[in-house]
Amino acid sequence: MSKQSEDQLLQSDRDTVGSPLLSVQDLRIWLSSRQQTVRAVDGISLQIERGKTYALLGESGCGKSMTALSIMQLLPEVSLKRASGEILLEGESLLDCPEQQMRQVRGGRIAMIFQEPMTSLNPVMTVGEQVGEVLQQHKNLRGSEQRQQVITLLEDVGLPTPEQRIDAYPHQLSGGMKQRVMIAIALAGEPDLLIADEPTTALDVTIQAQILDLLRRLQQERGMAILLITHDLGVVAEMADHVGVMYAGQLVESASREQLFSTPGHPYTRRLFDALPDRSKRHQPLTVLHGMVPPLTAAFQGCRFESRCDQSWGLCRQLDPNWFAVSLGQQVRCHQLNPEIEPPNREMVTPEAEPQPLPVTDEGAVLLQLQGLKVHFPIRKGFFHRTVGEVKAVDGVDLSIRPGQTVALVGESGCGKTTVGKSILRLLETTAGSMQFAEKALNQLQGRALHQVRSQLQMIFQDPYASMNPRMMVGDIIGEGMDALGISRTPAEREQRIAELLEQVGLSPEVVKRYPHEFSGGQRQRIAIARALAVDPQLIVCDEPTSALDVSVQAQILNLLRKLQQQQNLSYLFITHNLSVVSWFAQEVAVMYLGRIVEYGTVEEVMCSPKHPYTQALLSAVPTVDTESQREVIRLQGDQGSPIDPPSGCPFHPRCPQAESRCSQQLPEQQWVSETHHATCLLLKG
């Protein structure tokens, strides 16, 4: 062996030992879209070590996914204008890698899992074929050998009875199981790096906990590095070793998890923490970040966060802050923390949130009373539409809402929360039970009487993109209800009312002539609120109004909802799966499981001393920012049953960690724990 090659060998040895698995240096990606250039990623540098998890945290549109796609070299070639910088996988540049070779890297050394398990799997191929495809490509396995390996992989990712599931099609699996299959596909090539792009955002909390557990276990077993892309601080706290906070195409802070959660440096990071709702902030409005992420189409001058930062001064506007270390392992991009820059001598005013009293509710009157509400959907089949079964979406719900009160309805997807909300608005016909609204039998109203009561009940929807007709102007959208219910008087009055409403929800009255697509998600949600308010309702059903929004925008909307409640004595039925929002926003909580309410009580009672095993599991499964407290996590197995054929006895017993034999035979009844708190569980009796 010549001297030279020996040197090279030594060199490469040193590289692999000391150097990280993946190193991204000053990555810049420009995309062109409709005559504009979007600087989607603008100078990102990061290192991922073997066996560690690097979390990329940021709001939507800040360039997280673009970074991931450029590591995979999967950027749309048509719109890619320029990519510069370096992406090194074990010292090998991926940016210059030819497509032929890149195909070996993808799936083989880097694998990726996506947010939406429903659309990431091919619906016409069995699970086994889809996993096998990767094995064939990267491991050259075929036939029975391949099948054996697929079963092992499916077992690894915790898919129950893999021998049978291997021939299942994606539609036969639940969302959590699909995500497990996606992970199995990603693992098939035995990658060194797994990129997980919002892997649990589309899943319920209990399923999310299962998937995060699985990822952690697999990482330990295989020594895989994970690049986790998320907007959820809770998930970061559970998973990450190192965190990079992205804002407007740049990293603004990079720190280990402990550092980030104990001493967040950048004002943006601090604001993100402040904007998280939880019970301790109950008596004050949430801190909000005003405005939005600036558009990435223009070149920036100065700090990108300047316009939203409440601690900025002149220098921030002129000079782009440097990237420097504040302590070992923690780097920040902010003038304020730079020891070489003297911040202006002034009092750093941390805006003291004024205490906000919780809405006072009238103890006596009841606005809405549901008793034994049942909504069953018939399943029809055949030529004559014979009814062959029923989907028991809601199967006996009792609920009461007082004026000015917020009642939260909590549960996993498919438990019937939205159905309850829609039947209160009489958008669905009820099967049984009674609904009293303002002393009227709501479910028996017809014709004119129903038309009159419509103005008092309104709804705000989850998806701000689907809740507005894209071809109507904002003014017409808000005015629609006033027109239909005959509330507006003259055109001038109508116009004035719309302007008032827009101001009330924090939008400029000039937007009436614009179309919904010109607005961001948060602004659309404000328009949706204005639309509901236009008819002076008493009760608003909020169906997950913030779950499609970023944390900072969520805080804005929640503050707005609470302000309106105080001003107009509104009642809310707040349907959500986000428990931290509930503990900040609601006064009473109803936990739903498979069409029934399993626990009901005030926020303090339910959140602090949950009685039903499901509530306990739900609460423990929520990833929290609080890294110190070592909470015991109750892991629920499997999925929620089917409302077509609910389990006998207590519907929760197949998943219940405390279930006894009687649970499968006897239907539990409400057990009152206190005057305001009850749970439906057999175990509470004895």
Place this chain on the structure above:
Amino acid sequence: MIELYAAIGAKPLFLWTDLLIWLLVAVIVLGVSYTRKRPHLLEPWHRVARSRLAMGSLVVLLVYVVIGLLDSIHYRPALKSTEANAEVHYAVEARTVLDWLVGDLGEQSEKSYSAPLATHLYSRESIETEAGTVRDYPRLQHGGAHLEDPAQQRGDLTTSLFVGGLQGVLVWLAIALIVAMWLRNRQGRSPLQWVVSKIRGQSDEGDVLPWHTILWVTCVVALLMMMAIQVGVKYHILGTDKVGQDVFYQAVKSIRTGLVIGTLTTLIMLPFAILLGIMAGYFRGWIDDAIQYTYTTLNSIPGVLLIAAAILMIQVYIDNNAALFETTEERADLRLLFLCIILGVTSWTGLCRLLRGETLKLREMDYITAAHAFGVSHLRIITRHILPNVMHVVLISIVLDFSGLVLAEAVLSYVGVGVDPTMYSWGNMINGARLEMAREPVVWWTLLASFLFMFVMVLAANLFSDVVREAFDPRLQSRGERS
């Protein structure tokens, strides 16, 4: 009135399809003036106007439409009476403004086939000469008849093309200058300077239209048109057909038939498709069942059968009531109208099904739910929420159907149940060319002419509509902003 007709020597003839076409024009003009005052409706059209592709194809389409419209004003010229003060009689064969403009091009017929730009017939005939009877290619009566010696043809053609080209440039320049003078946004330049700057591809601040493209396309069109006119008066540009009629003239006259079939059929089909499709998707239940069974049944009857039955019935009616029709055009027109109607009745099912599916999707949208929560009436939900959101589907299918219908006309003419055989149409031309393709030597120009004319029109329509669809689809608009 009668005196007036006598004075101008023509009597207008109002055909049903003419009236409908002009009604459509009136509706479009009204729609444009309505849209002009509303900035939010104008916004997507501005996006269309900014597209170079759309404006280029629009210029081409406009030429077609103008020809079609000129061909949709029929009149009957007065017959020259032999005696003075006699009652004026009008010709049985109607003419159109287009015929009047092109002069006697339509009447310059030869004996039989002649190739494009030929000076001689395509087949040998016995010619009586002083030297006796010879079999040779006889000279044409009109094509190149002005030439002393057919050998001069090349030089003559070059001169004609050159003159035509020159005229084309002049015509184009005149149009461009008129447009420039009418424009306000000239940035203080003279019209000529403006035209020159646009030709060089400079665009100004505040320009909406891609003038560079528009001027160039207009230039090409003007050149081609003037050259065709220059050459066309002396030669048969695209040859002649079996009975010696000018193929170029036939292809130009067919434009109207194509436009009528493409537009009127869609207009007749739309109300069925939109109303029934949306109702089926929106109301579900037994209404959905009834509509579905209707179109499934209609779909399972072969369309050609229905069309043939309807057309033959109307033909019998026409033949039995010959007295009702004063001119051959009226007869042919009634058949054309019924062809449009029956094509419309048989072709709404496809769009209806699409709209039903789209509506099924839309009715589950949150904004429809919100409208229900406001107690908005069904009619209002359909007209305000559903209809505008399925318009892009309607638009796309109109355009796809447009070309499909023009082609269907050709197929039906082949079977013998299309437009009247006396009517100029691309279908009839192709039908005629079918036999000529089997002839030796092949007569290829009829097919080529109809193909060229049809192809350019359908292509321009498709390109234009593509841009329109993109401009009107808010999902395409917002995609860039959301990601």
